[in-house]
Amino acid sequence: MASHGEEAGASNSAVSEDHGERKAAAVSFGFTKTVSKFKHPTADAPTKKAERDYLTGIDRNELQSTKPSEKPKELIIPLIQKNRWHKPDRAGQKEGKPEDTTRDVDSVESQAVKELIEDSRRQLEQYQNGSQVDLNLSIPLLMQNKAPEGFEDGDHVKVDLRPESSTEADYESVPVEAYGLAMLKGMGWKKGEGIGRTFKQDVKPIEHELRPKGLGLGADRSAIKDLEPQRRQRPPKPGEEREKEEELVMGAGGCVLVESGAHKELYGKIEGVDADNARVVVKLAIGGKTVTISQYAVKLVGRKEYDKYGKDLSRLSKAHKDKEREKEKEREKDRRRQEEKERSSDDRAKHKSSERDGGRDERKRKHRESSQDREKPPVKEARRPPPPPSWLQRDLKVRFIDKAFKGGQYYNSKMRVEDVLTPSTCVCRTEEGRLLDDVKQDMLETIVPKQESDSVMVVLGEHRGQVGRILQRDKNKCRAIVQLDRYEEKVFTLDYDSICHYVGATDD
Numbered sequence: 001m002a003s004h005g006e007e008a009g010a011s012n013s014a015v016s017e018d019h020g021e022r023k024a025a026a027v028s029f030g031f032t033k034t035v036s037k038f039k040h041p042t043a044d045a046p047t048k049k050a051e052r053d054y055l056t057g058i059d060r061n062e063l064q065s066t067k068p069s070e071k072p073k074e075l076i077i078p079l080i081q082k083n084r085w086h087k088p089d090r091a092g093q094k095e096g097k098p099e100d101t102t103r104d105v106d107s108v109e110s111q112a113v114k115e116l117i118e119d120s121r122r123q124l125e126q127y128q129n130g131s132q133v134d135l136n137l138s139i140p141l142l143m144q145n146k147a148p149e150g151f152e153d154g155d156h157v158k159v160d161l162r163p164e165s166s167t168e169a170d171y172e173s174v175p176v177e178a179y180g181l182a183m184l185k186g187m188g189w190k191k192g193e194g195i196g197r198t199f200k201q202d203v204k205p206i207e208h209e210l211r212p213k214g215l216g217l218g219a220d221r222s223a224i225k226d227l228e229p230q231r232r233q234r235p236p237k238p239g240e241e242r243e244k245e246e247e248l249v250m251g252a253g254g255c256v257l258v259e260s261g262a263h264k265e266l267y268g269k270i271e272g273v274d275a276d277n278a279r280v281v282v283k284l285a286i287g288g289k290t291v292t293i294s295q296y297a298v299k300l301v302g303r304k305e306y307d308k309y310g311k312d313l314s315r316l317s318k319a320h321k322d323k324e325r326e327k328e329k330e331r332e333k334d335r336r337r338q339e340e341k342e343r344s345s346d347d348r349a350k351h352k353s354s355e356r357d358g359g360r361d362e363r364k365r366k367h368r369e370s371s372q373d374r375e376k377p378p379v380k381e382a383r384r385p386p387p388p389p390s391w392l393q394r395d396l397k398v399r400f401i402d403k404a405f406k407g408g409q410y411y412n413s414k415m416r417v418e419d420v421l422t423p424s425t426c427v428c429r430t431e432e433g434r435l436l437d438d439v440k441q442d443m444l445e446t447i448v449p450k451q452e453s454d455s456v457m458v459v460l461g462e463h464r465g466q467v468g469r470i471l472q473r474d475k476n477k478c479r480a481i482v483q484l485d486r487y488e489e490k491v492f493t494l495d496y497d498s499i500c501h502y503v504g505a506t507d508d
Contacts, residue, residue, distance in 0.1 A: 075182040076124070077183045256298040258297060398500065402443035452469070
């Protein structure tokens with residue numbers, strides 16, 4: 001008991017001391033107004049040490065370290081084989097059912113969800129590990145993924161059946177340009193492989209390039225440099241180092257020469273470029289005026305040329321222009337003189353070689369001409385190809401096939417041969433009763449009647465001019481079995497080109 005009392009007294013004294021300390025702390029806080037936000041680490045909370053990464057080497061443009069960064073995984077959106085519909089229980093089914101039935105339904109639904117998740121995971125692994133295709137998918141996806149029966153119809157659509165919509169975080173995690181590729185990869189597409197069932201070919205997509213501003217369709221900006229006159233450079237002397245050519249850029253600070261317009265033949269510096277309208281802002285060297293000119297009306301020049309001629313007023317005088325014109329003529333004469341000299345030297349070299357071998361070539365030529373004269377057969381006149389056989393007859397029903405005659409007015413129309421003027425010309429009557437004169441044979445073609453009762457005439461061969469009827473047709477070989485009126489006991493196999501529809505009077 002004594003010990004218990006001592007402990008109680010000690011505890012009371014400790015509590016009183018704590019109260020005293022708290023009061024003192026409260027007074028000091030009120031006077032000093034200090035707030036300590038720093039928290040000292042306790043023994044229970046372990047301190048986190050900064051993990052250091054050490055550089056081990058450099059491979060081309062890649063830094064190698066002790067902790068290599070994870071490479072981004074290939075994004076694939078697998079094809080949905082089965083939609084996960086949210087099927088709410090009907091109110092009528094819920095009423096009057098015990099709790100154990102509800103639990104069974106929940107367990108069955110959870111089991112179905114697990115199976116669907118496992119099925120989708122298995123399909124994704126199967127796609128990533130190998131190119132295997134499920135050949136048992138015979139149900140169309142639209143029918144397979146349709147809404148469950150009994151929940152909605154054409155007029156009533158339940159939105160709560162659909163899957164959950166994507167959140168903003170989903171859109172941020174998948175870039176827009178990678179979304180379409182991820183869907184195609186989930187359907188089986190692979191980069192570099194063609195698509196299709198039989199004719200697999202990797203077709204490159206058409207990439208439309210922005211055409212240069214201010215130029216026509218199909219213009220190539222690189223062709224402008226090819227059109228510019230280029231000076232011939234002499235070969236460098238031994239030990240001579242050629243200075244690097246100054247790179248000319250159509251940008252701020254570039255030197256230009258105006259080639260056309262109101263400020264022609266003036267130098268200036270580019271202060272700005274309007275890429276949308278293909279214009280440049282140029283500050284002229286003479287006068288300091290700032291003007292806006294089309295970028296196709298200026299020519300880029302080097303810094304040396306700009307410093308030499310930029311502010312030279314004598315360059316614009318008439319005397320200077322005449323002097324430059326004379327220099328240009330002299331350069332043209334020198335160029336022509338050099339070309340003639342090179343041509344004459346080549347001719348002399350050829351003449352010397354021909355004189356050296358002249359005697360031998362002359363003997364060979366004479367021998368060759370004499371042998372050719374002996375072996376050459378007498379020249380025969382070129383034979384003309386024989387004209388096509390004439391098949392025109394009166395009272396034939398033919399088809400007009402000439403597109404140029406009368407502007408194609410009678411093309412592919414049927415008409416009747418009224419009279420034959422020559423073996424290759426005739427007079428025809430159209431179905432409207434109009435007569436056409438001087439119709440050539442090559443403007444027409446024969447017609448084989450479709451009905452069995454129609455008569456035909458043989459227009460080519462030994463039975464030409466005989467009338468009969470068709471007994472049987474062979475469309476694959478374009479032949480017909482014909483019985484002629486003169487030969488009632490015989491039948492003849494004739495080509496379609498040898499017979500034609502006959503609409504004249506018969507012996508019957």
